Amino acid sequence: MRLYEYTMAPNPRRVRVFLSEKGIQVPTVQVDIAKAENREPEFLAKNPLGTLPVLELDDGTYLAESMSICRYFEELQPDPPLFGTGARERALVDMWHRRMEIEVFLPIAGCFRNTHDFFKGRLPQVPEYGEVCKQTANKRLAWLDDVLADREFIAGDRYTIADITPMVAIDFGRITDIRIQPEQKNLARWHQAVSNRPSARA
Numbered sequence: 001m002r003l004y005e006y007t008m009a010p011n012p013r014r015v016r017v018f019l020s021e022k023g024i025q026v027p028t029v030q031v032d033i034a035k036a037e038n039r040e041p042e043f044l045a046k047n048p049l050g051t052l053p054v055l056e057l058d059d060g061t062y063l064a065e066s067m068s069i070c071r072y073f074e075e076l077q078p079d080p081p082l083f084g085t086g087a088r089e090r091a092l093v094d095m096w097h098r099r100m101e102i103e104v105f106l107p108i109a110g111c112f113r114n115t116h117d118f119f120k121g122r123l124p125q126v127p128e129y130g131e132v133c134k135q136t137a138n139k140r141l142a143w144l145d146d147v148l149a150d151r152e153f154i155a156g157d158r159y160t161i162a163d164i165t166p167m168v169a170i171d172f173g174r175i176t177d178i179r180i181q182p183e184q185k186n187l188a189r190w191h192q193a194v195s196n197r198p199s200a201r202a
Contacts, residue, residue, distance in 0.1 A: 002027045003069075004046065004054040009033060010109070010172040011066045012053040013202070017164050018070045020199035022077050026055075034118075067097075070161060082161045089156075096155040096162040104144065105169040107137035111176045130176075137178045141170070141187060148186035152193075159194070167194045 003026045005012035019026060031037045031052055038050045047054045047064045055063040055072065063069050074083050084093035113119050114130030144166065147154070154162040170180065170191060180187050194200060 001058055002029055002056050004029045004031050004043070004052060004056065006031055006033050006038075006052050009052055010105075010168050011051070013168050014066045014164055015053050015055075015069050016202035017168065017199045018082060018161065019073065020202035021080060021082060021159075021164075021197075022073060024073060024077060036122075067161070082159075082164075084155070084160060093155045093160045093162050097160070097165060100154065100162055100165040100169070103140045104137065104166045107133040107140060108169045108173040108176070108178055109133075111137060111178065112172070115176060134176060134178060137173060138181075141178070141180060141184065145180075145184035145187040148190045153190070159197070163190075163194050167191065167200065171195075 003012075003015065005015070005028055007013075007030065031043055033052065037043060038052060043054075044050055046056065046062045049064065051064060053064070053066060053069060055069045057063065063072055071083065074081075084090040110133035111130045113123060114125045114133065115127055119125055144154075151157065153159050154166065170178075173179065180191060
């Protein structure tokens, strides 16, 4: 088993944090996006979309998509339960995680893709859309501050995958100056707590 990833990219980091919380170690192979190694035929044979991360299983199966990889390891090692336990909690964690991906992670990623020099000449960029994404992301951080007024973690009183995705997104957002604002005390408290976990340094 091996994990193809890139340490500077947010999606591989989500998997690294998840694995660290589980106490699972997987050999990694760095695929340099900056050098377009993810667009070379050898890698595209593993994942035709050219995205990272990709998990190669011992039987030769390739799993792409961050959450698919995380769910695979959740099945192998249920404890600690990062996707929740029981029908109700699993549904709540899934609901909140989906919100974190759609409302927080995607706008921050959209801003980066459409405004940052990294993607110039790599992907078509629409700077105006990137600015819309930035405005949306800032509004969603204000919303998330309100959400966290009555809970310790995103999906309730336990750390889950719903905390990993927004932490990674917010950290990545600094590149395009998307930041927690001084008045967002609840969000800042949560972010400090999740960032202090050893897994955040994975």
